[in-house]
Amino acid sequence: GQSLEQPSEVTAVEGAIVQINCTYQTSGFYGLSWYQQHDGGAPTFLSYNALDGLEETGRFSSFLSRSDSYGYLLLQELQMKDSASYFCAVPDRDDKIIFGKGTRLHILP
Amino acid sequence: KAGVTQTPRYLIKTRGQQVTLSCSPISGHRSVSWYQQTPGQGLQFLFEYFSETQRNKGNFPGRFSGRQFSNSRSEMNVSTLELGDSALYLCASSSLDRGRTDTQYFGPGTRLTVL
Numbered sequence: 001g002q003s004l005e006q007p008s009e010v011t012a013v014e015g016a017i018v019q020i021n022c023t024y025q026t027s028g029f030y031g032l033s034w035y036q037q038h039d040g041g042a043p044t045f046l047s048y049n050a051l052d053g054l055e056e057t058g059r060f061s062s063f064l065s066r067s068d069s070y071g072y073l074l075l076q077e078l079q080m081k082d083s084a085s086y087f088c089a090v091p092d093r094d095d096k097i098i099f100g101k102g103t104r105l106h107i108l109p
Numbered sequence: 110k111a112g113v114t115q116t117p118r119y120l121i122k123t124r125g126q127q128v129t130l131s132c133s134p135i136s137g138h139r140s141v142s143w144y145q146q147t148p149g150q151g152l153q154f155l156f157e158y159f160s161e162t163q164r165n166k167g168n169f170p171g172r173f174s175g176r177q178f179s180n181s182r183s184e185m186n187v188s189t190l191e192l193g194d195s196a197l198y199l200c201a202s203s204s205l206d207r208g209r210t211d212t213q214y215f216g217p218g219t220r221l222t223v224l
């Protein structure tokens with residue numbers, strides 16, 4: 001079956017860099033996505049990796065290593081507004097999107 | 110473009126009742142997926158509709174059902190509500206530009222409380 005593992009919580013300091021890891025187990029691989037969800041809000045798309053390497057979008061970057069079934073989301077120059085939950089997600093071979101249980105990011109001033 | 114809209118935003122029901130939730134996708138998006146989000150289980154896939162056909166279904170009991178209309182609007186129905194059905198129900202639409210389920214654009218969700 002499909003599964004994604006990510007830490008339940010991560011704490012970092014404002015202005016610093018934080019990395020949120022995601023390991024996946026899927027039958028077939030069709031890309032890894034990341035979503036951000038603020039308390040009371042809807043998940044919003046952040047990034048997508050289909051190939052190995054780093055994708056950069058402003059302060060956020062996402063990395064993928066298909067050989068290691070591993071990816072991470074890197075957040076730089078952390079701001080208080082980055083306090084949220086972050087989910088990794090993959091489509092399975094039937095095209096259902098499977099989400100990890102989310103990583104709660106706490107940012108300290 | 111207007112985003113994904115869901116109605117109602119909040120709902121309180123009692124055990125045994127049934128409920129219908131509605132979702133209007135982004136204009137031009139033909140794929141609509143539904144998810145249940147609870148604190149302990151995260152986002153769990155319920156089902157996906159594409160062009161009025163259920164394309165995929167998650168591991169939920171038959172009390173959970175859905176449908177999609179010709180204008181891509183979708184409804185999900187939960188019958189014989191149980192306390193454990195209390196959750197945030199999220200709808201997401203996708204354009205399928207890549208030929209596979211694409212970026213999910215989520216609505217604000219419907220917060221269902223079952224008493």
